[in-house]
Amino acid sequence: MGYLIIAIVLFGLIVAFIYGRKLELLKLDARDVFKLNKSVSTVLFVTSHPDDECMFFGPTLLHLIKNNVTVHLLCLSTGDYYGLGETRRVELLNAGLKLGIFPSQIHLVGSFHDDIDNYWDGREVAEIVDKFATVTKAEAVFTFDDRGVSGHRNHISTSKGVRNIKSDVKIFELISVNTFRKYIQVADIVLSIFNPACIALNLGQFRALHHAMSCHKSQLTWYRRLYVIFSRYMFINSWTEVR
Template sequence: MGTVVALNAHPDDESIFMGGTLAKLAAGGHRVVLVVATDGMMRGDDEPDPRRRLRELDGAATELGVTEVRWLGYADSGHGRDLHPDPPGRVRLVRAGVDEPAERLAAIARELGADLLIGYDEQGGYGHRDHVAVHRIARRAAELSGVRLVEATVPREAAVRLLTVTTQLRLTRDHDLDAARTWFTPAADITHRIDVRPFVAAKQRALGAHRSEINGPGRVARLMRILRRLPAWLIAPVVRTEHFIEPGTTERSDRLL
């Protein structure tokens, strides 16, 4: 059995982009270690519970069968135009550059004897600055450690179709649909398609562990609540497959290990 180290930007990203795959790997007997780059918190010293989202991540990891969770120690950089000042005792991820966090991740991979490292695609999925940073950090950590790398993504065409529907339902906005045309990865470039149908319910439970996000305001939180509450059999046709690309190869596969 192998050891998988999966890097994500924020608590809840693991459930959204690769939760079924992580659960499938864990159920198959592989050791799965989840590494989160940031604490997911945007506020400074006025945040009443600065580790809340990390605790929620622990709950999500339990639902997915993850062996261990580690935090690289950085703060959320946010998704708005302006980059907020660093909170006390933490540096926002994008201010840390690539080399330092990559060294930390590579050290974890070496310590664990990792067989596989998971990062994000070149677009950082939907373009969040921390997601783009995770792409670069994982690439560099793979170079430093020599560990095989795959990158989580979504077929761009599927994202556009989904955003078309959610925009019509007014769950998302027109500019989200326009942006989606540059998100993720074209379907023709995807190398790994993982069937996660038996693990959709686990993915939903993991998503539900991120209560502070799901119960928050806004259209995205509303969409997450809908996905969490619908029966697993109903949403399985939509989330039945998770997608990855492996840099340097065009070979297709239905498994990562």
């Protein structure tokens, strides 16, 4: 038992050291991580449902906004699976303000129905993303990878559509991890640190993200509350550039 306690303490110290080191590195301009324009940077995040911006992309959104990058958010559905589309639209706008994204930078098109059992048409997704990439003059698009973090078919369709856009922009995909890693919170930094495009939050930023997520009141079921506490995506984002 004594050896187990020692091992746990040592592992905790290692995690704290690596996480602290990552936070020190991120004090540099976060635009360097994604090789964005230093003078004027505009990016577009493409999500499937209201609350995706907090549950999955929050660490990166906060870091880019902190570094004066203009962030536009394109949400492809109103999250109307239970008929709460209008409620979720308002929640998204409020959460955006908490994150530092103004309503004029949030584009909720509602072109697709929120449905975990069905895929969306990738060509239609690509057309919409192309339109907003042009309108916002984005130099990079951020979205899910082909596993969609949670395996949600709408997330996967969003990723597929973004991969097929014609716009001449960088495309970054959020790396999905296995279930064990997904719920070990900050400890996942031990495995994520080797990715150069890794973003981590400090405690103050986590509180800001938690406040933003609290705006999605209609979605705060008991299991989502646990997700907010334990998910590494509330603290860490790892990205891969696919174009």
